[in-house]
Every structure is written in C-alpha cells, then in structure tokens.
Amino acid sequence: GNSVTQMEGPVTLSEEAFLTINCTYTATGYPSLFWYVQYPGEGLQLLLKATKADDKGSNKGFEATYRKETTSFHLEKGSVQVSDSAVYFCALTLIKAAGNKLTFGGGTRVLVKP
Amino acid sequence: DAGITQSPRYKITETGRQVTLMCHQTWSHSYMFWYRQDLGHGLRLIYYSAAADITDKGEVPDGYVVSRSKTENFPLTLESATRSQTSVYFCASSRSGRKETQYFGPGTRLLVL
Numbered sequence: 001g002n003s004v005t006q007m008e009g010p011v012t013l014s015e016e017a018f019l020t021i022n023c024t025y026t027a028t029g030y031p032s033l034f035w036y037v038q039y040p041g042e043g044l045q046l047l048l049k050a051t052k053a054d055d056k057g058s059n060k061g062f063e064a065t066y067r068k069e070t071t072s073f074h075l076e077k078g079s080v081q082v083s084d085s086a087v088y089f090c091a092l093t094l095i096k097a098a099g100n101k102l103t104f105g106g107g108t109r110v111l112v113k114p
Numbered sequence: 115d116a117g118i119t120q121s122p123r124y125k126i127t128e129t130g131r132q133v134t135l136m137c138h139q140t141w142s143h144s145y146m147f148w149y150r151q152d153l154g155h156g157l158r159l160i161y162y163s164a165a166a167d168i169t170d171k172g173e174v175p176d177g178y179v180v181s182r183s184k185t186e187n188f189p190l191t192l193e194s195a196t197r198s199q200t201s202v203y204f205c206a207s208s209r210s211g212r213k214e215t216q217y218f219g220p221g222t223r224l225l226v227l
Contacts, residue, residue, distance in 0.1 A: 034215070043204055043218040044157075089156060101147070101172065102206075102216055106156040 002027045006090045006105035013080055013112050021075040021108045023064075023090035031092035033057075033066055033073040034102070038087045047075075047088070080112045117141070120205050120219040128227050133192045135222050137205030145208045146188040147216060148172075148180065150201040157204065163188055195226045 006023045013019060025031065032051045036044040048057030053068035064075045073090060090105040118139040127133050137146065144165050149157040149172075159172030161180040169180050177199060179191045188207075192199055203222045208214040 036218075043220040044206075045218070046215050049215065101159055101162060102157075104156040104158075106154065 002103045004105035009109035011110045016079045019077045019080045023073045034091045036089040118219040126225045135190045137188045139207045143207035147206040148190045149204045200226045
C-alpha cells in the first residue's frame with residue numbers, strides 16, 4: 001500500500017536557523033506530493049506541491065524537490081521565523097478512478113524560538 | 115469568498131448519542147472528504163465523495179455515516195458516539211479526482227465523554 005514517513009518532532013529551532021524536515025514515501029504508481037502546514041488552532045493549508053519527478057515546489061521561502069530515485073520529498077527553509085511554528089504534514093495522492101485520496105505522514109511539529 | 119466551513123467548531127457529547135458534523139463548500143468542488151486527526155496517527159480518511167449521491171469508504175469508516183444530497187454539503191454522522199471517536203475532524207474538498215489540491219476546513223474538535 002501507499003505510505004508516507006516523516007521525521008518525528010518536535011523540532012525546536014532558533015530564529016534564522018535552517019530547517020529540514022525529511023519525508024519519504026512508498027507508492028504503487030507515480031504520486032503527486034504535497035506539504036501541508038497547520039498553524040495552531042487552524043486547519044491544514046497547502047504549502048507546496050510537486051506532481052512529477054525532479055519538480056521543485058516552493059512557497060513562502062520553503063522548498064521541496066520530488067526525488068523519485070530516493071522516494072523523498074524533504075522540506076527545507078533557509079531562515080525560519082517564529083511565525084513558521086506549526087505542524088507540517090507530508091502527503092501523497094495517486095490518480096485513481098475512485099478519487100484522489102491523500103495519504104498523510106504523521107506530522108512534524110516545528111517550534112521556532114526568538 | 116467563504117470557501118469551506120465546518121460546524122460546530124467544538125462539540126462535547128456523551129457516549130451513545132448521535133452527533134452530526136457539518137461541512138459546506140462554496141466552490142462547487144466535485145470531491146469532498148472527511149478526515150480525523152489523532153496524535154500519533156496524522157490524518158486518516160474516514161469517507162469521501164466524488165459527487166452528489168456518490169460516497170465511498172476511506173481508511174477508518176466504522177461508526178460513521180455520510181450523505182451527499184447536494185454538491186456543497188457533506189455531513190458526517192456518528193450514529194452512536196464512542197470515546198474512541200474523540201478527535202479533531204477535518205473536511206476537505208477538491209475540484210476533481212486527478213491529483214488536485216485538497217482544501218481543508220478549520221476543523222471540528224469533538225469530545226465524547
């Protein structure tokens with residue numbers, strides 16, 4: 001079956017530090033990959049996505065590259081801010097006749113301290 | 115632009131009671147989804163719907179019922195709530211079923227006593 005594994009948190013960083021959150025996946029077929037972010041008390045928001053191998057998704061200073069050879073989609077940001085404190089979810093979806101169900105990783109909580 | 119809304123935002127109920135969580139989207143998206151979020155499990159799909167009157171089970175459907183008589187609404191009913199159904203419930207929608215981005219509602223926090 002399909003699955004997503006991401007590093008467990010919490011990840012605690014100082015402001016302006018470099019952030020990496022690892023995400024690897026297993027999938028039958030060629031998935032699209034997503035990073036969603038959940039700020040405290042809110043629902044999930046799409047942060048970025050990539051639909052094919054070697055695509056790079058980017059948004060708000062975050063980047064992730066779809067690596068088919070390593071089945072990975074690691075999230076990076078060069079200089080985090082306190083406002084980046086949130087839970088980050090890696091997810092995948094496949095084209096299926098029955099729908100584009102998302103498979104999520106367990107989430108990684110990030111805490112950025114001033 | 116209302117987007118996708120859920121109600122109630124918070125609910126406390128007792129074991130054995132029936133509870134309905136509402137989800138409404140204004141985009142006329144074809145697909146709608148219900149997830150539950152639990153510590154250590156991330157988000158898990160309960161049910162989804164490809165269109166009005168078309169629904170299908172997800173990963174954890176037991177104890178839940180859905181309906182979709184109108185494209186914009188996708189209510190989730192717990193027929194007889196159990197403590198294990200204490201969770202945060204998220205509704206989502208997407209335009210189609212071809213790797214489209216899903217847009218999430220703000221969530222409903224449910225406590226079953």
